[in-house]
Amino acid sequence: MRSLAVVTKRELSGYFTTPVAWIFLIIFVALSGILTFYAGDFFGRGQADLQSFFLFHPWLYVFLISAVSMRMWAEERRSGTIELLMTLPLSTADLVLGKFFAAWIFVGAGLVLTCPIWWTVNYLGSPDNGVILMSYLASFLIAGTFLSVGSCLSACTKSQIVAFVLTMMACILLTFLGSDALTNAFSGMATEKMLKLLNSFGFLVHYLSITRGVLDLRDIVFFTSFDAVFLFATVIVLERKKAA
Amino acid sequence: MIALENVTRKFGSFTAVDDLSMSVPKGQVLGFLGPNGAGKTTTMRMISGYLSPTSGKITVCGFDVLENPVEVKKRIGYMPEGAPSYADMTPLGFLDFIAEARGLDGSAKERALDRVIGEISLSSVLYQPIDTLSKGYKRRVGLAQALIHDPDVLILDEPTEGLDPNQKREIRSLIHRIKESKAIVISTHVLEEVEALCSRVVIIDKGKIVLDDTPTALLAMSSAHQTVYVAVPDFQRDRVSALFEEMQQVSVIEDHPDSKGTHLYALKPETAESVVADLVEALRLQNVKICDLYVEKGRLEEVFYAFTSSEKDVSKGEK
Numbered sequence: 315m316r317s318l319a320v321v322t323k324r325e326l327s328g329y330f331t332t333p334v335a336w337i338f339l340i341i342f343v344a345l346s347g348i349l350t351f352y353a354g355d356f357f358g359r360g361q362a363d364l365q366s367f368f369l370f371h372p373w374l375y376v377f378l379i380s381a382v383s384m385r386m387w388a389e390e391r392r393s394g395t396i397e398l399l400m401t402l403p404l405s406t407a408d409l410v411l412g413k414f415f416a417a418w419i420f421v422g423a424g425l426v427l428t429c430p431i432w433w434t435v436n437y438l439g440s441p442d443n444g445v446i447l448m449s450y451l452a453s454f455l456i457a458g459t460f461l462s463v464g465s466c467l468s469a470c471t472k473s474q475i476v477a478f479v480l481t482m483m484a485c486i487l488l489t490f491l492g493s494d495a496l497t498n499a500f501s502g503m504a505t506e507k508m509l510k511l512l513n514s515f516g517f518l519v520h521y522l523s524i525t526r527g528v529l530d531l532r533d534i535v536f537f538t539s540f541d542a543v544f545l546f547a548t549v550i551v552l553e554r555k556k557a558a
Numbered sequence: 559m560i561a562l563e564n565v566t567r568k569f570g571s572f573t574a575v576d577d578l579s580m581s582v583p584k585g586q587v588l589g590f591l592g593p594n595g596a597g598k599t600t601t602m603r604m605i606s607g608y609l610s611p612t613s614g615k616i617t618v619c620g621f622d623v624l625e626n627p628v629e630v631k632k633r634i635g636y637m638p639e640g641a642p643s644y645a646d647m648t649p650l651g652f653l654d655f656i657a658e659a660r661g662l663d664g665s666a667k668e669r670a671l672d673r674v675i676g677e678i679s680l681s682s683v684l685y686q687p688i689d690t691l692s693k694g695y696k697r698r699v700g701l702a703q704a705l706i707h708d709p710d711v712l713i714l715d716e717p718t719e720g721l722d723p724n725q726k727r728e729i730r731s732l733i734h735r736i737k738e739s740k741a742i743v744i745s746t747h748v749l750e751e752v753e754a755l756c757s758r759v760v761i762i763d764k765g766k767i768v769l770d771d772t773p774t775a776l777l778a779m780s781s782a783h784q785t786v787y788v789a790v791p792d793f794q795r796d797r798v799s800a801l802f803e804e805m806q807q808v809s810v811i812e813d814h815p816d817s818k819g820t821h822l823y824a825l826k827p828e829t830a831e832s833v834v835a836d837l838v839e840a841l842r843l844q845n846v847k848i849c850d851l852y853v854e855k856g857r858l859e860e861v862f863y864a865f866t867s868s869e870k871d872v873s874k875g876e877k
Binding site: 317327328403557 | 638640643644645646647651656687
């Protein structure tokens with residue numbers, strides 16, 4: 315536990331010593347606001363809720379999370395500091411989890427910074443704050459899952475750009491699963507059962523069901539087990555690089 | 559403290575380290591030499607646990623590198639090639655992180671930081687981002703990182719590369735101070751360093767050990783070993799040449815004008831015994847003024863070349 319805390323602390327401080335972190339936070343807060351008011355037509359809907367705010371989060375994350383996660387391992391590998399990390403008396407799992415938690419906390423900080431919009435909607439009307447809280451949770455969960463995907467792909471390469479593009483593609487695919495467009499594209503190739511299975515992996519479906527205020531334990535399990543799988547895969551990728 | 563048994567490491571079909579066995583006891587400073595690509599860095603990476611061997615067994619302080627990696631890593635101080643560190647951090651922040659990752663806490667951590675910062679003279683740059691430091695300081699930060707937990711085993715991959723002569727000297731004296739209680743492995747391309755620092759030299763080429771001996775023994779293998787250089791005034795040249803011709807113990811291998819009106823002779827002794835006393839005596843009898851006299855200990859460069867270049871020349875010829 316202690317080693318995990320040490321790694322998380324160092325990674326977290328690593329985010330804030332670079333201007334990239336501040337740029338990320340500013341862009342995240344600004345874009346989420348812009349999308350809510352313009353694309354989401356916050357005022358036009360005439361509803362005291364934040365659906366138009368949370369609707370765009372997965373799409374924002376596709377770009378922004380990929381940008382956060384790309385440096386996780388690729389940068390360590392490029393600068394050679396990975397050699398330092400891997401020869402410290404820490405387990406690979408500590409390193410992977412530490413980096414993941416640091417990134418997750420960092421993105422969480424970005425989410426916290428969007429709270430003015432929560433105040434705004436409370437000032438304008440009386441929204442269901444329980445739903446909003448749940449939506450924040452959903453947004454945080456989906457961010458974590460994207461990060462775990464990014465962690466794994468970043469461990470595969472030395473190049474941050476490659477990690478960025480791969481993560482973005484993977485996240486787009488995962489988000490799109492279960493959408494009509496993708497279901498139609500696959501319908502010719504797969505049986506009904508396989509399609510159903512494929513659709514059940516769609517992030518958007520699970521995400522939207524929480525943001526509508528239906529907090530199903532299964533949705534939480536879905537996201538966290540996805541995290542576990544990809545973080546475990548990260549450990550395996552790193553361990554394999556030792557031998558190959 | 560370090561033991562390698564039949565260690566082989568392959569990268570795909572390329573064999574970087576080939577059935578290598580050696581052990582390093584406490585108190586020994588082992589100089590690890592070899593041409594670029596000989597497998598030095600790969601070997602050091604395997605000892606430190608960054609890479610795992612394809613086959614063979616490595617133990618450090620009795621712990622197997624594969625079975626007990628964390629125990630091994632606790633006991634090793636390792637400076638990777640190029641001394642990487644986090645460019646955005648300050649030396650203090652960086653060393654603090656390493657100390658914590660190595661399980662140091664509270665006052666023990668403070669003491670370790672104070673000690674290592676003093677030993678490596680880092681106090682003047684503690685709060686500057688590592689990015690902005692000179693190459694010498696970056697390397698010192700890398701070294702400090704390896705020493706912070708006072709490890710039993712120290713693995714340094716080219717610790718003095720890129721340093722100026724003063725900095726090299728400091729690092730050498732530091733290693734001299736701490737070597738008694740540790741097993742130290744240093745890879746280097748600076749051959750003078752081996753003479754100054756190491757109690758044992760291992761030369762590897764193509765992943766195999768080609769030579770394993772003390773620096774003195776290595777020097778003795780050099781053809782220049784024990785060559786005596788004598789400089790005499792130019793006007794006494796004829797007399798000296800005649801004298802050397804007569805002497806049984808030596809043969810002149812080289813003679814040419816030296817600086818400032820002197821002439822320099824290089825003499826190869828015929829026997830293993832020292833000829834210096836006889837030489838001086840003979841020259842004095844002839845009333846020759848000795849302007850300069852020194853005995854060559856041998857040249858590591860030459861030995862290094864002899865042991866690592868032969869096959870390369872062949873392959874070049876084929877191409």
